[in-house]
Amino acid sequence: MELKDKLISSFFAFEEQVDVNNDVHQLRTKAIKDFETIGFPRKKEEDWKYTSLNSILKEDYSLFPKKESAIDYNDVKKYFIHDIDTYCIVFIDGIYSSQLSNTTHDKIDACLMSSALHSPKYKAIIDNYFDKITPKDSGLNALNTAFSKEGAFINIPKNTMADRPIQILNFSTGSEAALMVQPRNLIVVGENSHVQIIERHQSLTENPVLTNSVTEIYAEKRAQLDYYKIQNDKGSASLIDSTYVEQKQESFCSVHTFSFGGKLVRNNLQFFQRGERIDSTMKGITITEGKQHIDHNTLVHHIEPNCESHQDYKGIYGDKSTGVFNGKVLVEKEAQKTNAFQSNNNILVSDKATINSKPQLEIFADDVKCSHGCTIGQLDEEAMFYLKTRGIPAKEARALLMYAFANNVLDSVKIPEIKQRINKLIANKLNVNLGFDL
Amino acid sequence: MLKIKNLHASVEGKEILKGINLEINAGEVHAIMGPNGSGKSTLASVIAGKEEYEQTKGEIILEDEEISELEADERAHKGVFMSFQYPVEIPGVSVTNFMKTAINETRKAQGLEDMPAKEMLKKIREKSELLEIDRKFLSRSLNEGFSGGEKKRNEIFQMAMLEPKLSILDETDSGLDIDALRIVSNGVNKLRSKDNAVVVITHYQRLLDYIVPDHVHVLLDGRIVRSGGKELAHKLEEQGYDWIKEEVKVEG
Numbered sequence: 137m138e139l140k141d142k143l144i145s146s147f148f149a150f151e152e153q154v155d156v157n158n159d160v161h162q163l164r165t166k167a168i169k170d171f172e173t174i175g176f177p178r179k180k181e182e183d184w185k186y187t188s189l190n191s192i193l194k195e196d197y198s199l200f201p202k203k204e205s206a207i208d209y210n211d212v213k214k215y216f217i218h219d220i221d222t223y224c225i226v227f228i229d230g231i232y233s234s235q236l237s238n239t240t241h242d243k244i245d246a247c248l249m250s251s252a253l254h255s256p257k258y259k260a261i262i263d264n265y266f267d268k269i270t271p272k273d274s275g276l277n278a279l280n281t282a283f284s285k286e287g288a289f290i291n292i293p294k295n296t297m298a299d300r301p302i303q304i305l306n307f308s309t310g311s312e313a314a315l316m317v318q319p320r321n322l323i324v325v326g327e328n329s330h331v332q333i334i335e336r337h338q339s340l341t342e343n344p345v346l347t348n349s350v351t352e353i354y355a356e357k358r359a360q361l362d363y364y365k366i367q368n369d370k371g372s373a374s375l376i377d378s379t380y381v382e383q384k385q386e387s388f389c390s391v392h393t394f395s396f397g398g399k400l401v402r403n404n405l406q407f408f409q410r411g412e413r414i415d416s417t418m419k420g421i422t423i424t425e426g427k428q429h430i431d432h433n434t435l436v437h438h439i440e441p442n443c444e445s446h447q448d449y450k451g452i453y454g455d456k457s458t459g460v461f462n463g464k465v466l467v468e469k470e471a472q473k474t475n476a477f478q479s480n481n482n483i484l485v486s487d488k489a490t491i492n493s494k495p496q497l498e499i500f501a502d503d504v505k506c507s508h509g510c511t512i513g514q515l516d517e518e519a520m521f522y523l524k525t526r527g528i529p530a531k532e533a534r535a536l537l538m539y540a541f542a543n544n545v546l547d548s549v550k551i552p553e554i555k556q557r558i559n560k561l562i563a564n565k566l567n568v569n570l571g572f573d574l
Numbered sequence: 575m576l577k578i579k580n581l582h583a584s585v586e587g588k589e590i591l592k593g594i595n596l597e598i599n600a601g602e603v604h605a606i607m608g609p610n611g612s613g614k615s616t617l618a619s620v621i622a623g624k625e626e627y628e629q630t631k632g633e634i635i636l637e638d639e640e641i642s643e644l645e646a647d648e649r650a651h652k653g654v655f656m657s658f659q660y661p662v663e664i665p666g667v668s669v670t671n672f673m674k675t676a677i678n679e680t681r682k683a684q685g686l687e688d689m690p691a692k693e694m695l696k697k698i699r700e701k702s703e704l705l706e707i708d709r710k711f712l713s714r715s716l717n718e719g720f721s722g723g724e725k726k727r728n729e730i731f732q733m734a735m736l737e738p739k740l741s742i743l744d745e746t747d748s749g750l751d752i753d754a755l756r757i758v759s760n761g762v763n764k765l766r767s768k769d770n771a772v773v774v775i776t777h778y779q780r781l782l783d784y785i786v787p788d789h790v791h792v793l794l795d796g797r798i799v800r801s802g803g804k805e806l807a808h809k810l811e812e813q814g815y816d817w818i819k820e821e822v823k824v825e826g
Contacts, residue, residue, distance in 0.1 A: 521624050522662040524646035525655065526672075526732065527680035533647070536664060536675070543666030570675045 139193050139316075144172055146199050147282060153200075154285055160253055163267050167281035174275035186460040186492040187431045192374045192400050195344045197316035199283075201229040205309040207340070209236060212307060215338045220553050222334070223302045225288040229309055230317035232286060236305075244331070245291040246302045249320055252289035261291060265324055265354050269380045269408060276376055280350040284320040287351075290333065294326035294356065301332040301551060306349075308373070310341025321351040325359040325387075332551060336366045339373040351379040355387040357411065362390050364554055368397035368561055371426065378404040385411025385440075392549060393420040394558050395430045396565045406435040409471075412442045420449040421542045421558070423565045424457035424489070431460035438471040438501075447478040450542040453489035464496040465506060472501050478508040483515060483541060485534070535566035575600045575771050576621075576740055581632035583620045589630070590616045592796035598740070601768040605782055605807060606775045608793035609815045614775045615659065617793065618744045621773075622656040623649045636740065651683035653739030657729040657746050664716040669728065670698060672716045673735050680736065701734040705761045723754030730761045741765075742773045747781035759784030779811035792818055 137145075147168045154161065176193060177184040205228050216224065223246040226236035232248050239247045245258075252258040253266075267284075270277045288304040308315055325331055339345045355361050367375060375398055381389050395401055407416040422430050436445040451459045461480045482491045495508040515537050523533035539562060549555045563570065581594040590613045598604050608614050620627050621634060623646035634642050641649050664672065678688045689697075702712060705727050717725055726746055733741050743762070747755060762785050766772060774785055782790075782804065790807045792800040794815070799822050800806065810818075 516662070517626060518660075519662040521619070521622075521626075521646055522658055525622050525650055525658075526676040527647055527650035527683070527736065528676055529647045529679060529683075530645070532675065532679060536667060536672075540664040540666055546666070570671070 139197065140175055143199065143279060144168065149200070150283055150285075155254060158253060160262065160266060160284070164282050164284065167278040170272065170278035171275050171282055174273070174278060176275055183433060183462065186458070186462075187400070187402055187429065189400070192344075192346055195314040195346065197314045197344075197346060198312040199316055201231065201312055201315060203311065204231055205229055205311045207233070207236065207307060207309065212236070212338070212340070215305060215307075215336060217301070217303060217334055217551075217553050217557060220551070221300045223300060224305065225302065226305045226307070227286065227319065228307045229311065229315060230286060230306070230319065243296055244293065244298050245289065247289050249287040249289045249322060250285060252322070253285075258289070258291070261324060265352065266322055267352070269352055269382045270350060270378070271380075271406075274378070276348055277350055277378060280318045280320055280348050280378070283318045284350075287320040287322070289321070290323040290331065292325045292329040292331045292359075294329055296326065296329045298329075298331040301334055304333065304335045306337045306347065308339040308345045310339065310343035312343065314344040316346045316348070319347065319349045321349070323351065323353045323361070325353070325355045325361050327356045328358045329356070330360040332362045332364075334364045334366065334554065337369055337373070337375055339370045342370060342372045345373040347373070347375045347377075349375065349377045351377070353379065353381040353389065355381065355383045355389050357384045357386060359384070359387045361388070362550055363392070364549070364551070365391065365393045365403075366557070366561070367393065367395040367401055370397065371399055371428070373398050374400040376402045376404075380406050380408070381416070382408045382410060383414045383416060386413045387411070388415045388417075390417035390419070390548060392545070393418070393432065394561070395420065395422040395432075396561055398428065398430070400429045402431045402433065404433050406437070407445065408437045409439050409443045409445075412440050414440075414443040416443075416445045417548065418447050419545045419548060421545050421562070422449070422451040422453075422459060423538070423542070423562065424452070424459060425454045425565075426457060427455070428457040429459075430457075432462070433460070434463045436465050436476065438465070438467040438474045438476060440470060441472045441474070443471065444475040445477070447480075448545055449480045450545055451480070451482040451491060452485060452538050452542065453482065453491055454485040456486070456488045458489070459491040461491070461493045461510075462496070463494075463508070464498070465508070467499040467501050467504055467506065469500040472503045474501060474504040474506065476504070476506040480510045481541070482512045483538065484512065485515070485538075532568050532570060535563075535568040535570065538566060575637060577633070577635040578621070579633045579635070581620065581634065582630045583616060584628045584630055585616065585626065590796055591620065594632070594796075594798055596791065596798065598771045598773065600739075600771055602789065603766065603772045603774065603785060603787045605787035605790045606773060606793055607777070607779075607790060607807060607810055610777070612793045613796045614793055615744055618656055618742045618773070618775050621742060622646055622654055647679070648683070650736075650738075651680050654742070655733050655736055655738030655740065656742045657726075657733060657744060659745040659748060661717045661725045661729055663718045665718045667716050669712045669714060669716050669731075673698065673732065676732070677735060697735065701731055704734055704764055705731045706757050707731055722749035723751060726750055726758055727754060727761075730758050734761065734765055739770050740773070741770065742775065744775045745777065746774070747776055747778065755781065755784060779807045782807045794818060794822060
């Protein structure tokens with residue numbers, strides 16, 4: 137059976153696991169119909185021109201893991217940012233793990249979507265925010281909404297600083313031959329509130345995993361949110377991450393995406409600016425090898441005047457890997473005095489690697505500052521020569537130059553431990569020991 | 575220490591060096607002078623092992639070993655150092671960390687263990703004092719935002735740290751004010767010993783007032799056309815290169 141048909145027919149089984157009388161279930165039943173109509177994206181769609189899902193949709197995925205798997209913390213500790221205090225919301229094969237999690241309801245809520253969906257206490261939040269900004273023309277969003285049941289629920293009430301960063305970790309254990317999971321996260325940052333979030337998907341075996349994740353983020357007036365996505369999964373794991381951010385006036389949101397691992401990774405990241413003097417920042421470092429395929433598809437929708445957006449994506453593509461950067465900036469007629477900057481710089485380390493970089497600016501206002509730049513190049517030979525004359529062999533020299541190329545993206549990372557972790561992942565990815573920690 | 579015999583080299587198919595012969599002994603300082611486009615920087619890069627420059631003929635012998643086939647990093651491990659006219663910026667990697675990597679990669683190639691951290695720190699302190707380099711400077715990203723003078727001083731600091739047998743200083747004086755020139759040449763002079771040699775490549779005589787050469791060679795159109803003592807440099811400073819060009823024409 138095709139995956140699409142399998143998903144549609146398994147919806148009935150899914151309904152037995154959830155409360156069908158909940159309001160959210162009406163969204164689910166509509167969404168499964170939408171998915172039936174729209175289906176998975178195809179290459180003839182403009183936004184999917186360079187990314188084909190065919191190779192990952194042909195697996196025979198289990199949709200509901202048969203048993204709950206436990207993991208020993210020591211086996212997965214390295215995937216946590218464990219050197220600082222954090223709240224953790226951890227899922228194993230899509231199921232909440234109370235043993236590995238450290239949730240809270242003290243001043244802020246960092247807990248589970250499943251409990252938020254059913255608790256009267258959160259009904260107003262769910263009614264106000266759940267599934268409000270996910271574009272409805274996407275089959276993948278519809279699919280996620282149809283099976284939405286579990287994920288992280290983070291609610292920072294107004295005038296509150298979250299006292300520690302919150303980690304969202306999704307482990308897959310390989311207890312199924314192949315597994316598809318659909319996490320659904322909802323994050324609401326109230327007026328004047330601050331929070332930092334770290335998200336990671338990690339499979340623990342070589343069994344194929346497909347994650348179709350949807351995250352909605354709402355930043356109210358003057359809210360500040362920093363979101364860090366660490367994508368360093370196994371070569372058998374694929375991720376479609378769709379993150380939608382709606383910002384109100386004077387709010388600041390940044391999303392950093394560090395893409396080093398995974399077979400196929402597609403990041404849909406969209407910002408909607410609903411207020412003045414908003415800052416939206418998205419940055420990324422991508423380093424690939426083998427036959428990896430990593431696709432960043434971004435959108436900033438400038439709707440109101442006096443707002444800013446900053447995009448800076450750096451990519452280093454090796455072997456036969458492929459990268460895509462498709463960054464769209466849409467400035468509405470009313471959005472005067474917009475400052476929108478976009479830059480996408482790429483290095484192809486191998487002759488067989490490919491990058492498709494496509495900046496798209498659609499500007500309807502006349503008093504704006506918008507810039508975009510895209511470069512694709514190789515490592516500078518003169519720089520290589522310089523390093524080699526200092527006794528540094530070609531491999532290490534190449535790694536140093538790649539690190540130097542991507543490094544500035546880390547300047548805006550506000551948690552030093554994350555910076556260290558990313559540096560370590562970069563050193564591992566580049567497979568060198570430089571005798572010092574990057 | 576270094577013997578160059580009938581060295582020919584081409585860049586993108588164009589012959590730049592047309593038969594260079596040069597012998598440099600330990601303890602000596604040689605200056606190579608010449609007008610723009612005579613092949614000075616090419617000669618430096620070919621000795622240091624730049625891949626894009628094709629050595630079409632001749633030999634480069636360092637302490638009885640022919641090194642023409644070696645990669646630039648392997649030549650560095652054998653004691654060749656080149657100071658660059660335009661050093662490369664490496665954002666995110668501090669001067670200190672860069673030196674650790676360079677020194678330990680060289681030690682690794684020589685079959686030695688990494689230099690102990692304490693010894694490394696001591697060496698860094700000594701050598702940075704020699705070049706009047708501030709401690710804060712060492713934690714800055716390599717060459718990023720450095721002034722022209724800071725870059726050159728940092729090049730000589732690296733030379734001091736790596737303790738090469740043969741140092742080739744390519745246009746080290748360009749872009750230096752008089753104070754920086756004094757510090758840089760002072761550093762080079764203090765690093766001179768009976769066991770190492772220095773090749774100074776320069777357009778002007780100015781640097782040679784500070785780093786006094788034992789031999790001066792004039793490079794013209796890819797060939798060494800005159801060699802002499804330091805007085806040759808003075809003559810060039812006063813009279814330019816035209817007289818040599820004329821003499822060479824007559825000889826030719």
